[in-house]
Amino acid sequence: xxxxxxxxxxxxxxxxxxxxxxxxxxxxxxxxxxxxxxxxxxxxxxxxxxxxxxxxxxxxxxxxxxxxxxxxxxxxxxxxxxxxxxxxxxx
Ligand code: SF4
Numbered sequence: 151x152x153x154x155x156x157x158x159x160x161x162x163x164x165x166x167x168x169x170x171x172x173x174x175x176x177x178x179x180x181x182x183x184x185x186x187x188x189x190x191x192x193x194x195x196x197x198x199x200x201x202x203x204x205x206x207x208x209x210x211x212x213x214x215x216x217x218x219x220x221x222x223x224x225x226x227x228x229x230x231x232x233x234x235x236x237x238x239x240x241x
Contacts (some may be wrong), residue, residue, distance in 0.1 A: 156209065
């Protein structure tokens with residue numbers, strides 16, 4: 151199984167004392183054109199390197215600050231790109 155971790159946002163509204171996210175006050179997010187380019191490269195990789203499952207994980211910062219619309223759009227993009235039945239199952 152392959153696991154992909156997208157560090158999609160630096161921003162965070164918490165202040166945990168153990169936190170290692172240095173830029174948590176910056177409004178940096180992974181834009182959709184970057185996400186789309188990454189997924190195209192993953193798709194190219196998967197054509198030649200089959201795996202049964204892929205896990206996509208979003209990480210931050212606080213990823214909930216991206217909002218539900220961001221994730222809905224990301225899911226739609228993933229569904230569109232990986233609807234081909236010959237590619238691995240998404241988890
Ligand atoms: S990024 Fe995570 S660990 Fe850091 S302050 Fe936010 S919730 Fe806490």
